[in-house]
Amino acid sequence: MSEKTAVPKPLPQIGARAEYTRTVTENDIVRFAEVSGDHNPVHLDEEYAASTPFRGRIAHGILSASFISAILGNNLPGPGTIYLGQTLKFLAPVRIGDTITASVEVIALREDKRIVTLRTDCINQDAVLVLTGEATTKC
Numbered sequence: 001m002s003e004k005t006a007v008p009k010p011l012p013q014i015g016a017r018a019e020y021t022r023t024v025t026e027n028d029i030v031r032f033a034e035v036s037g038d039h040n041p042v043h044l045d046e047e048y049a050a051s052t053p054f055r056g057r058i059a060h061g062i063l064s065a066s067f068i069s070a071i072l073g074n075n076l077p078g079p080g081t082i083y084l085g086q087t088l089k090f091l092a093p094v095r096i097g098d099t100i101t102a103s104v105e106v107i108a109l110r111e112d113k114r115i116v117t118l119r120t121d122c123i124n125q126d127a128v129l130v131l132t133g134e135a136t137t138k139c
Helices: 026-036 046-050 061-074
Strands: 017-023 082-090 099-110 115-123 129-138
Touching: 017 061, 026 061, 061 082, 061 099, 061 115, 061 129, 082 115, 099 129
Parallel strands: none
Antiparallel strands: 017 099, 082 129, 099 115, 115 129
């Protein structure tokens, strides 16, 4: 029997970019609360949320961050990618009906360890930066 050795895919180049766009729905927020266990009323209760500085319901910040994960696992670097770390700064609220475009850009490579560092951003339909950070992955 011969043993097959997986040939690693080429590393992406510095400057490579990918995007993912999704409109956040009521159902997304409710399902995310169910899956995550985060039932903070600022996400689920309009009356409560109206009394907060947000003046209405907002999506979970990590819901928007999960759009970054979708890019990393599906597109860039792509299937087989292992998420090593992520920094996040939440800059503006995301509301039901907002269309969020997550983007990643390769900013550094450590070829010997196959580690890729990416700038990660999410903007809304008005081009407002709602989230920014940096991801580290292994390919």
